[in-house]
Amino acid sequence: MNPWLLGALGLVAIAVGLLWPRLRLRAALRRPFPDAWEAFLHQNLPVYQQLSTQEQQQLRQHTKQFLHEKLFSGAGGLEINDEIRVTIAASACLLVLKRASVFPGLRYIVVYPS
Numbered sequence: 001m002n003p004w005l006l007g008a009l010g011l012v013a014i015a016v017g018l019l020w021p022r023l024r025l026r027a028a029l030r031r032p033f034p035d036a037w038e039a040f041l042h043q044n045l046p047v048y049q050q051l052s053t054q055e056q057q058q059l060r061q062h063t064k065q066f067l068h069e070k071l072f073s074g075a076g077g078l079e080i081n082d083e084i085r086v087t088i089a090a091s092a093c094l095l096v097l098k099r100a101s102v103f104p105g106l107r108y109i110v111v112y113p114s
Helices: 003-030 035-044 046-050 053-069 082-094
Strands: 071-074 108-111
Touching: 035 046, 035 053, 035 082, 053 082, 071 082, 082 108
Parallel strands: 071 108
Antiparallel strands: none
């Protein structure tokens, strides 16, 4: 096979590998915030209702990004459901509400039963 063709295919593979996570994140952020998740925010984060409309929107976006990028697991047999995931994600994202990145170095969240 032609070395130029192999090189070009290699570059395409690298480009796709680098761009794919970004494209998946964009798609996740474009999806609407589920009504059930919104209910969890109202139920479990009293401060949510005190935020401005713009801050609420930003928190929802950060929460979607957090949920897309982070992996949750339950310790001691704890089953992780959407309410737990959304509540933890939104609580964490309150800390970085005015920032662009959402805990870039964090990958895993282990939740212990209480």
